[in-house]
Amino acid sequence: MPVRRKDYQLIEEIIPNGARILDVGCGEGDLLHALKLSKDVRGYGIELREDKIISCVSKGIQVHHGDMEQLLSVYPDESFDYVVLSRTLQEIKNPAKVLMEIVRIGKQAIVSFPNFAHWKIRVQLMFSGTAPKNPALPYEWYNTPNVHYLTIKDFYSFVRSHNIEVLRAEFFSGHKKVSLLPNLFGEEALFLIKARR
Amino acid sequence: MESREIVHTEKAIFENGLVLESGKAIKPLEIAYETYGRLNSAGTNAVLICHALSGSANAAFWHERAKKPGWWDMYIGPGKAIDTNRYFVVCSNVIGGCYGSSGPSTINPETGREFGLDFPVVTINDMVNAQVMLMEYLGIEKWLCVIGGSMGGMQVLSWAFHHSEKTRGAIPIATTMQHTAQQIAFNAVGRQAIMRDPNWNNGNYYGKALPFQGLAVARMIGHITYLSDEAMNIKFARRLREKEAYGYDFSIDFEIESYLDYQGDSFVRRFDANSYLYLTKAIDYFEIYSEIQDSESVKAMDVDFLVLSFSSDWLYPPSQVEEIAKFLESYNKDVSYCCISSDYGHDSFLLYNESQDRLIRGFLGHLYDNV
Numbered sequence: 001m002p003v004r005r006k007d008y009q010l011i012e013e014i015i016p017n018g019a020r021i022l023d024v025g026c027g028e029g030d031l032l033h034a035l036k037l038s039k040d041v042r043g044y045g046i047e048l049r050e051d052k053i054i055s056c057v058s059k060g061i062q063v064h065h066g067d068m069e070q071l072l073s074v075y076p077d078e079s080f081d082y083v084v085l086s087r088t089l090q091e092i093k094n095p096a097k098v099l100m101e102i103v104r105i106g107k108q109a110i111v112s113f114p115n116f117a118h119w120k121i122r123v124q125l126m127f128s129g130t131a132p133k134n135p136a137l138p139y140e141w142y143n144t145p146n147v148h149y150l151t152i153k154d155f156y157s158f159v160r161s162h163n164i165e166v167l168r169a170e171f172f173s174g175h176k177k178v179s180l181l182p183n184l185f186g187e188e189a190l191f192l193i194k195a196r197r
Numbered sequence: 198m199e200s201r202e203i204v205h206t207e208k209a210i211f212e213n214g215l216v217l218e219s220g221k222a223i224k225p226l227e228i229a230y231e232t233y234g235r236l237n238s239a240g241t242n243a244v245l246i247c248h249a250l251s252g253s254a255n256a257a258f259w260h261e262r263a264k265k266p267g268w269w270d271m272y273i274g275p276g277k278a279i280d281t282n283r284y285f286v287v288c289s290n291v292i293g294g295c296y297g298s299s300g301p302s303t304i305n306p307e308t309g310r311e312f313g314l315d316f317p318v319v320t321i322n323d324m325v326n327a328q329v330m331l332m333e334y335l336g337i338e339k340w341l342c343v344i345g346g347s348m349g350g351m352q353v354l355s356w357a358f359h360h361s362e363k364t365r366g367a368i369p370i371a372t373t374m375q376h377t378a379q380q381i382a383f384n385a386v387g388r389q390a391i392m393r394d395p396n397w398n399n400g401n402y403y404g405k406a407l408p409f410q411g412l413a414v415a416r417m418i419g420h421i422t423y424l425s426d427e428a429m430n431i432k433f434a435r436r437l438r439e440k441e442a443y444g445y446d447f448s449i450d451f452e453i454e455s456y457l458d459y460q461g462d463s464f465v466r467r468f469d470a471n472s473y474l475y476l477t478k479a480i481d482y483f484e485i486y487s488e489i490q491d492s493e494s495v496k497a498m499d500v501d502f503l504v505l506s507f508s509s510d511w512l513y514p515p516s517q518v519e520e521i522a523k524f525l526e527s528y529n530k531d532v533s534y535c536c537i538s539s540d541y542g543h544d545s546f547l548l549y550n551e552s553q554d555r556l557i558r559g560f561l562g563h564l565y566d567n568v
Binding site: 060071076079 | 522526532533537538559
């Protein structure tokens with residue numbers, strides 16, 4: 001048994017039975033599939049890769065093959081109880097637009113991302129002078145899918161200036177929760193947010 | 198060599214006929230169909246396959262002495278994506294066609310001669326209404342899924358939007374909610390090629406010289422739209438046909454010319470020119486997008502969709518096919534969409550493609566398991 005991703009565990013904790021969920025960048029639909037089994041959710045996904053679409057369809061998950069930045073605008077306001085954007089924010093071209101869309105089409109949204117201000121990254125950059133790597137950011141500079149590096153502090157300042165309310169925030173390193181100085185000690189962050197309507 | 202399971206096309210005759218959208222009627226109505234597998238006792242495993250412009254009821258298995266199996270044999274059969282050990286599969290020839298269902302080449306009981314242009318113009322919705330009669334005739338209350346590509350995909354959409362209570366799932370493939378001007382234009386040129394053939398004679402050519410030239414040209418134009426630039430380059434490039442150098446005349450120089458010539462010639466041997474007019478007209482008239490705008494029935498519709506397109510299809514480009522999925526999503530309907538990468542253009546849906554196989558297999562399996 002592979003160890004369950006911590007952000008998935010937290011998402012399962014948050015989402016109530018029978019909810020209607022959109023997972024943006026859903027991959028092979030593992031999260032939605034788990035939520036279907038444990039919480040009987042109605043799961044929908046958006047995914048860019050054809051092979052992953054096939055896996056989703058075989059699992060009975062509704063999935064749309066395409067670019068999330070063009071697709072999200074199709075859905076009416078509050079189409080979903082929750083929109084999930086897990087470990088994807090740092091990979092998208094226009095994160096501001098996507099964040100505004102997910103809080104529009106979701107009554108609430110769950111966003112998780114690797115924190116670029118984790119102390120080890122700061123130390124690496126300071127002392128090795130190379131682009132930082134860690135379990136949450138395992139790539140070289142030239143093959144990373146990550147195009148926007150952000151920190152927990154950056155995210156807070158974004159939500160403040162974009163009229164988004166934070167309902168819950170969780171910080172963790174590996175499987176351990178972090179409560180002290182999260183922007184320094186948290187490798188990853190997960191936020192439950194909603195638009196102030 | 199695999200054993201060839203032989204199948205036959207059956208015929209259902211409805212003496213009371215069918216009233217069409219135009220107000221005219223086909224009476225009696227004849228529907229040619231084939232079935233594979235068995236309807237289970239709960240009646241929950243029936244799958245309808247809708248064929249495209251040049252298809253027939255022979256979707257799978259072999260007719261006696263046939264050189265090829267049915268047109269979607271690679272997807273339908275024991276253990277295949279549409280598993281005949283599991284599902285009861287039905288495919289019928291569309292009305293207006295020329296493979297056994299009522300069409301312009303069937304005999305008008307009033308005159309004892311072929312209908313020709315006296316046959317009423319049919320629509321995609323009419324084709325589906327005829328299939329509804331066949332469905333009742335076969336004792337099926339609800340399809341597990343309706344599946345089809347191109348013109349078959351239009352029938353799938355008509356089923357899903359106009360008879361949503363009669364199907365659980367729908368797989369429209371490489372199709373559209375309505376033709377654009379360019380798509381109508383290609384069909385119009387095909388029709389003109391036929392109607393400008395002197396042998397066409399206002400559709401009264403049965404028993405005389407047939408409008409082969411016109412139909413062959415229509416098919417050639419169609420075939421260009423079914424392939425893609427990539428597919429033609431892979432298959433033909435600029436290669437010459439049985440020649441080392443240009444002939445400097447107007448005989449066939451290029452492989453692609455020879456291929457189109459062959460496609461045209463083999464098509465006229467198996468297809469009726471008037472049916473080509475009727476079916477392309479039905480395709481051009483199809484406009485389900487306008488029929489269902491703001492309709493309450495869309496909101497009430499409970500059908501699971503799998504919408505498929507092919508990356509190199511330029512007759513129904515992925516962006517146009519995707520509009521179907523986006524439309525459904527704008528109503529928060531259950532829909533999956535996949536653009537399958539393939540070099541073979543619109544024809545891709547008729548060829549074996551592993552992604553298409555796995556998507557249909559997975560979607561159907563899931564529908565069936567959740568009945």
